[in-house]
Amino acid sequence: MTTALFVRIQNAIVTAREDRGAAMAEYGLLLALVALAAIGILALFGGAIVDVFTEAETTLSGSGGDAPVEG
Numbered sequence: 001m002t003t004a005l006f007v008r009i010q011n012a013i014v015t016a017r018e019d020r021g022a023a024m025a026e027y028g029l030l031l032a033l034v035a036l037a038a039i040g041i042l043a044l045f046g047g048a049i050v051d052v053f054t055e056a057e058t059t060l061s062g063s064g065g066d067a068p069v070e071g
Contacts, residue, residue: 042049
């Protein structure tokens with residue numbers, strides 16, 4: 001009786017370990033897919049993103065401290 005219970009527990013542990021390994025592989029594949037999507041988006045829209053930040057920088061630096069102080 002005790003041996004059968006011990007074998008069942010060992011089998012449950014082995015099955016749980018195999019499931020965790022499969023889940024880690026799935027998470028790895030999902031992470032790779034997200035990384036590829038991010039690289040693709042940056043490749044497509046990288047120039048437009050740089051233009052937006054450049055325009056924002058120009059606007060902010062142009063109005064930095066040149067305005068007259070009222071007082």
